[in-house]
Amino acid sequence: MEKRSWYVAVVGSASCPPEIEALAYRVGHExxxxxxxxICGGRGGVMAAAARGAREGGGVTVGILPGxxxxxxxxxxxxxxxxxLGDARNAIIACAADVVIAVGGGYGTLSEVALALKKSKPVVALAFAFPGVPGVVAAESPVAAVELALKLVARP
Amino acid sequence: MEKRSWYVAVVGSASCPPEIEALAYRVGHExxxxxxxxICGGRGGVMAAAARGAREGGGVTVGILPGxxxxxxxxxxxxxxxxxLGDARNAIIACAADVVIAVGGGYGTLSEVALALKKSKPVVALAFAFPGVPGVVAAESPVAAVELALKLVARP
Amino acid sequence: MEKRSWYVAVVGSASCPPEIEALAYRVGHExxxxxxxxICGGRGGVMAAAARGAREGGGVTVGILPGxxxxxxxxxxxxxxxxxLGDARNAIIACAADVVIAVGGGYGTLSEVALALKKSKPVVALAFAFPGVPGVVAAESPVAAVELALKLVARP
Amino acid sequence: MEKRSWYVAVVGSASCPPEIEALAYRVGHExxxxxxxxICGGRGGVMAAAARGAREGGGVTVGILPGxxxxxxxxxxxxxxxxxLGDARNAIIACAADVVIAVGGGYGTLSEVALALKKSKPVVALAFAFPGVPGVVAAESPVAAVELALKLVARP
Incomplete structure (x- = not known):
């Protein structure tokens, strides 16, 4: 496993429609x-799809599980x-990530987004279920989301 | 300290304008x-105002501090x-409460609201900074907020 | 509930022989x-006995539960x-206490003792199941344990 | 990074004498x-030495940091x-590991050992600073410690 330089959490629901999974897969791959x-919550849905995408793209995948x-x-x-830790693990995901990408999402996702914003970390969203949260940057596509995330992390 | 029967978390920012503090004080008193x-996060702003209100009303006040x-x-x-635990203590507040009342609020507040909703706990909001979150029940006044919270907790 | 000035965690097993419970009861009362x-872990055995003792002595009792x-x-x-938080709540007990009194004990107790010592907090033990831990101060009776704890907390 | 099949936490102090570091290095390598x-706590001393050993042996190293x-x-x-999470991260290390190897050690180490034993996980120790803890299996050398750990994990 070569040296890698940034940590990105992909957050979203453990069960979600196929089109959301497809987005998460492409985010992970990118x-x-x-x-x-x-980094992800380690379970199914968005977490599994993003991890599969990253794995198939030759990347490193880490799951921080609640159970x-x-x-x-x-x-x-x-x-x-x-x-x-149960849902308190969401705070670890927000802490361990340099940037968060939310895909779709439920209340758990919203908590991770809020905890990341609390820590002044950039949050990018794709088809985000809670569009009204200030500070979340919307992206139009998986590739755009990752590009945006990388750019926001690199910013001094 | 007599037996009391329900736990309510009042969540909000550690620094806030006086009118938000006034609302929090009256929520605590009620x-x-x-x-x-x-239950609150134990620090200043909404947390201190709500705790002061509850104390002056003869109630029991518990602060779960991050530091x-x-x-x-x-x-x-x-x-x-x-x-x-740092911000992970927000998950404890959501876990320990039967119902959450959000007053004003910042990102930390939003995380507490989301974590409570994730656990299917009722959330009532007063002058809530994030109006678009589904599942949050808006109240018009401190008394209405506490009445609503009590009613939602009592629901089978 | 009047103002009280020090926080003491009584730690021990959720199931224990009656003589250990009797010690814990008297510690709580004192x-x-x-x-x-x-402060205790909120469950049975030593935790329940100490809380019952403190309650019957007119004190304030707080349980920090794992579930x-x-x-x-x-x-x-x-x-x-x-x-x-599961067993991670043991770290909160060690964090929230000014001093820890261990009565009997199992592995969970040992973790609480070790976490308190890590934070340089005094630890007093009564019939402690792990006698070889340096830094733990043994007491001969419940009254002596509480006196010792109070003295160690007061030390500048 | 190929598929690997067991997780072992190496726990010990953040500062320790060179001979303890040498043991930790060889444990990590093995x-x-x-x-x-x-898995380790991610900091210096035993944690750094074990991680260096594992890295130089071509292994995968994960640090779960308190800060x-x-x-x-x-x-x-x-x-x-x-x-x-501060010291509460010790509970995650104990949770995430299939087996724990303690090398030297201080109070934090003792808490990790106790938390692992609480979860009925095997604990192997090398030059352990707390020799009296029942359930801890002493090993004579780094190679023996890892062999023992692997055997204890494999046990049905």
């Missing part, structure tokens, strides 16, 4: 192509870390 | 009057609990 | 008599706070 | 040779995850 380390063991981990994680 | 245990010690606690807490 | 706020709701709380808590 | 994923950013991470981590 992150891998641009040498990002993908006490690896049973709920999706199969696309190289590093699967059960925390036993 | 919670005390209705035998609620007030490692009690130095940042407001003076209106009967029980001040430093956690050392 | 803490209440000396205006301490009792996501109040169902496992013992009936002697005035403030019962579910955290959803 | 873990890598046996396809383990190394809010990556500034305290040692340079041998492929995945460095700041949590912002």
């Amino acid at each position: 992150i891998a192509r641009r040498q990002g380390i993908l 006490p063991d690896r049973s709920e981990a999706n199969p696309h994680l190289q590093v699967a870390l059960p925390t036993g | 919670i005390a009057r209705r035998q609620g245990i007030l 490692p010690d009690r130095s940042e606690a407001n003076p209106h807490l009967q029980v001040a609990l430093p956690t050392g | 803490i209440a008599r000396r205006q301490g706020i009792l 996501p709701d109040r169902s496992e709380a013992n009936p002697h808590l005035q403030v019962a706070l579910p955290t959803g | 873990i890598a040779r046996r396809q383990g994923i190394l 809010p950013d990556r500034s305290e991470a040692n340079p041998h981590l492929q995945v460095a995850l700041p949590t912002g």
